[in-house]
Amino acid sequence: MNKIKKRSDCPVSNSLDIWGDKWSLLIIRDLMDARECTYGDFLKSPERIATNILASRLQVLEENKIIQKLEHPESKAKVLYRLTRKGIDLLPILIEINIWAEKYFSFIPEDRKALLKEVKKDKAGFIKKAVKELEN
Amino acid sequence: MNKIKKRSDCPVSNSLDIWGDKWSLLIIRDLMDARECTYGDFLKSPERIATNILASRLQVLEENKIIQKLEHPESKAKVLYRLTRKGIDLLPILIEINIWAEKYFSFIPEDRKALLKEVKKDKAGFIKKAVKELEN
DNA sequence: TAACTTACTTGCAAAATGCAAGTGATTTTA
DNA sequence: TAAAATCACTTGCATTTTGCAAGTAAGTTA
Numbered sequence: 001m002n003k004i005k006k007r008s009d010c011p012v013s014n015s016l017d018i019w020g021d022k023w024s025l026l027i028i029r030d031l032m033d034a035r036e037c038t039y040g041d042f043l044k045s046p047e048r049i050a051t052n053i054l055a056s057r058l059q060v061l062e063e064n065k066i067i068q069k070l071e072h073p074e075s076k077a078k079v080l081y082r083l084t085r086k087g088i089d090l091l092p093i094l095i096e097i098n099i100w101a102e103k104y105f106s107f108i109p110e111d112r113k114a115l116l117k118e119v120k121k122d123k124a125g126f127i128k129k130a131v132k133e134l135e136n
Numbered sequence: 137m138n139k140i141k142k143r144s145d146c147p148v149s150n151s152l153d154i155w156g157d158k159w160s161l162l163i164i165r166d167l168m169d170a171r172e173c174t175y176g177d178f179l180k181s182p183e184r185i186a187t188n189i190l191a192s193r194l195q196v197l198e199e200n201k202i203i204q205k206l207e208h209p210e211s212k213a214k215v216l217y218r219l220t221r222k223g224i225d226l227l228p229i230l231i232e233i234n235i236w237a238e239k240y241f242s243f244i245p246e247d248r249k250a251l252l253k254e255v256k257k258d259k260a261g262f263i264k265k266a267v268k269e270l271e272n
Numbered sequence: 273t274a275a276c277t278t279a280c281t282t283g284c285a286a287a288a289t290g291c292a293a294g295t296g297a298t299t300t301t302a
Numbered sequence: 303t304a305a306a307a308t309c310a311c312t313t314g315c316a317t318t319t320t321g322c323a324a325g326t327a328a329g330t331t332a
Contacts, residue, residue, distance in 0.1 A: 007183040007184075009182070009243060009244075010183070010248075011233070012161060012165050013162055014237060014241055016158050020157065022157065025148060026146070026149055046143070047143040047144045047149055048143075050321050052280085052281075052320085053321075055281075056319095075277095076329060076330090077277070078278065078279080092235070092236070093236060096231075096232050100226060101148070101151045103225060105147060107145060109145050174310085175309075175311070176309070176310080185290095186289070186290050186291065187312085188313085192289095212298060214298090214308095214309065215310065
């Protein structure tokens with residue numbers, strides 16, 4: 001399953017071939033918000049991803065080293081998902097998406113607005129700090 | 137056709153509902169590279185989008201005010217597509233995608249590499265200049 | 273040890289994608 | 303000026319992906 005075929009040499013196209021669908025960036029968003037998530041955590045997100053789609057996306061993201069699986073310290077039945085450095089480095093993209101959305105959508109949740117206010121004060125500083133927090 | 141349903145209040149999710157598929161950002165990339173394109177120009181791009189998919193994506197992007205149609209000055213048979221300000225403002229996202237891709241993909245075309253070198257010297261300045269050029 | 277939770281998988285219907293072949297309006301060519 | 307070519311699409315149909323609901327197997331709790 002899921003062997004990605006390269007459509008061109010364009011870096012944008014190759015990026016989209018990995019995470020350019022309606023779900024992958026939401027999984028990545030969840031991991032940026034929470035640092036680590038179980039399978040069930042992803043299912044609880046407001047967009048209500050179907051469980052088979054979630055499984056397939058997690059597999060593609062793991063195969064492409066965007067996320068990694070870790071043992072749960074409290075239970076063998078649970079799995080922890082976390083971003084790799086490659087995945088963490090998608091943060092600037094997510095930030096720019098949020099900034100664009102804030103400019104053009106009328107409704108933005110208050111907590112996002114507050115976070116974006118922080119981001120805009122010092123974008124590079126915010127990213128540096130966030131990367132450090134996500135990276136173990 | 138194409139009435140988009142909101143999956144949640146998340147700005148990322150709402151953005152993906154408009155342009156979060158494997159093709160839309162490539163159309164937008166083409167418009168950022170060329171400033172204006174005809175229908176045929178999009179078809180010539182290396183990823184070879186199918187003509188029916190192109191038509192459907194252009195419609196969604198136009199409905200969501202990301203692009204606009206203009207008359208071709210030389211021919212009534214041709215149509216010119218251009219980014220709106222809302223579409224032009226996706227540039228920072230495209231730039232961050234390119235930066236991420238450059239870091240993690242082994243092959244990047246030379247012209248992109250050169251452009252990214254420019255970007256990195258002064259990101260805000262580059263964006264300001266590019267926005268001005270794209271905005272008529 | 274039985275019920276429950278966890279991370280998935282399976283089967284199937286519905287929707288989206290991809291391909292090839294139109295179509296109708298304009299524009300060029302003979 | 304009539305025929306051929308070009309342009310921006312549309313249509314029909316096969317393939318692939320998505321989405322929903324119902325499993326399942328391993329591990330945990332009562």
